[in-house]
Amino acid sequence: MRARSTVSDPSSPRRLAATLLGAALVVTACAPGGPGAVSPNEIPALEQRLAQAPNDGDALLRYAAALYAAGRCDTATVVAQRGMGVKPQDALGPLVVGRCLEQDQRLDEAHVVYARYMTSYADRPGAAGIRSRQGIVRRERAIAAARDALAREAELAQVPAEPTTVAVLPVQVVGDSAYQPLSRGLAEIMTTDLALLERFRMVERLQVGALLGELNLTQAGRVDPATAVRVGHLVRAGSMVQGLATIPPRGTTRLEAAVVRSDGEVTAPARQDGAVRDLLKMEKQLVVEIARQLGYELSAAELEMVLENGTQNLAAFLAYSRGLLAEDRGDYRSAAAFYAEAAQADPNFDVARDAYEAATVSVETSLSLPSAITTLSSVEVVAPGVGTELPLGGVLTTTVTDIAATQSETTAPTSTQVTSGAQTSASQPPPTITVLGTPVAATGVVRIIFRLP
Template identity: 30%
Template sequence: MSRKLIFHASAFIIFTVMLVGCATMGTSRRTTAQYKADLRTYIQRVKANPRDAEAYREIGVITFELKKYPLARKFLTKAFKFAPSDGKTLYFLGMTLEAQNQLKLALKVYQKFNVISKASPYRYQLESRYQWVSRELIHQEMRNLLAQESQLGTSQISPVAIAIFPFSYFGKEKKYSSLGKGISEMMITDLSQVKGLVPVERVRLQALMDEIGLGQSGMIKEGSAPRFGKLLGAGKIVAGSFDVLSKKKVQFNAAFWDVLKNKFPPPSTETDKLDNIFRIEKDLVFSLIDDMGILLTPQEKAKIQQIPTKNLHAFLAYCQGLEMEDAGNFGKAAQFFQKAVRLDPNFSKAKQKKAKAKMLQIAGKGLSPVNQRTASSPTTSIAIRRTELSKTDLISDRLNNISASIGTIFIPGQDTRKPTQEAAEAGAEILGDLPLPPDPPQRNGINP
């Protein structure tokens, strides 16, 4: 490549920084002068060493901050090729893909958090984004399914998939309302121990309820079971209700519907002291298994008999955490899960949920700086308000017109691809280097 072209490209980027510098200085830790100095440094490094992964990465970070996402993607993809296990590169590449609404590609990038050193602050950030994007993709899938609902038949319904919805509360004391979520989650865990049954993930059920507008305690009725079966690809539906009666007694009604066989047996009812709620849950599970005609092995029975905690107050706090998690209030959810752990230090599931809720809380802040978790890196804060980089239409047009040329200049070697070929290959560099993601975006957890 000619030095003249590199010079003009370098000058243009620095000129761009000067134009938008006033807008970014209010939110970025890097001043306009620092931007210019950093760019000159990294551009010189690329000229001296076309395989300098760090230089490509830092130019990618800067272009990401300037919201030139296609350009940032080129630089960060190049950095990834030279240093595929660099946490900072993966983080900003994933964030760039998210900014381009390429969530599936972003998930593939974030999935690599497990190859990053646990000492790196980027590992936690990558895993946080992975959890967040997984949830977003599930919601996206539910929206797409609802849009295509009229075209859905029974052919995609799996006879082994079972959806256990949260139990609706009909009582007066609000403090018990969240128990329905905890009991349904226990049932999901228990039924997952049964060979030949694949419970639908709780987050997927909640995503569907959110998109339909059922709210936090929507009642699932017999007439709507076939609809939910089609949307979730589940041949079996479990739903019900509960109430806390006088003298601290609790009554549960659980219904099992076989959508494919068109069987709708009467609901099972269990009543006992509130302190015996875990025994009630086990009785309901075994009753449902009998209704399905499944014969359990001794090993399956033993696994189902296990309970997550013997402390009712810890379980109530855990259920409140689930309620906050479903509402998207991950900070509050983490507090309730922490309370559950404090009441029962051996409540391992509450510990896991607390850690995940904290990740989602951080990820939910969007384009937040990595150094929120003591990340010491040369990069700047990326919390740039969307309106602060906008200038005149003329400047925006000039930036857009020259972006492709700048991206080509910094890629080592002769680029002989035609524009149509380059467009067709968009994303291929990333797809070719990353493994397929695991199951989260799948409909019912069953491999096709």
């Protein structure tokens, strides 16, 4: 989760160019010749084309897409894998293979396909589509794992937990209600900070959240030590980290955490006090103390990695935390807006940018036909302004804005509309996302639709 600059022009770090969310630009799947939709009717022609040029990567991937649209996943997977051998950087191949695996409920295998692509091509156009599917699969796997663990609870209770496996529970936030979303965000950043230390295997926040959801504990606040031990057994964690953030409207903010071991032992809480504006600095120091309670002392290099992880902009982190909350309840529209707000508040908060792109694809996917695969054409971010309507269909609006240190320095955007030439759903006006409050960022979307005959 290290924040890194993704500004297009290094000589002008405040200039971010983008395409507004919206544009459901229907394009061909890797084929030349302009916009269009892949149809099973193309299968004979594609087979003839491949007979003449069997290693044509574009044709192979288009053929795989057509087979997928025809419901022929077995053959589509084989063809997509051939296409991936020729064009491994193209996201369409992994998307076809992964979606077929998802349809067959082979979620672990789908996750491996997506993860393998992201390891090598996370910065390629289309990676956001993979990231979106990866997040959806990760969530489905977490729910399935939670239900399986509960069904086997008596059995798991007899198996010793892994001593180096650690899970972080949602942080209880008391005081100013405006900071309640930090419960998710602080748990996430603590998890990723500790994951930087190779000593520990961290349980994903989603997995912990899914289990708490199955136990109906998501709204229960801080769980008692006995419940923490139970959760630890269910996720096979030898240690659970329980955090508490006290953020009064005025006065000193306190961040503390204790480790609950699998035998029920609870360590004395580690504490950090300070001003609320320094909350994220306090979190870093708390992670060092948590690691110490877990029996590990950070090296200088590990400490540097932890300090560089994430953002130190509290407004950006709060918006990101709101995005996590929205995404956890399946509200990808709101999540996209919050992640965009976070990316605008801190343009170097790369994790927020990635989450925004994935949530945007998820919004588009929810509006698509079942035979559609959605990816992203642009990775740039812009602040279109307060109350901006972002149309989802038919039009691609590009905007360039100079994002300065204060809102008063932001220049007026200039816009150009480009008609896509294709409608994704007949007889229905394109839906919109209305963003109110803080200016948000947005980016262009490419929806690859495989039309059924």
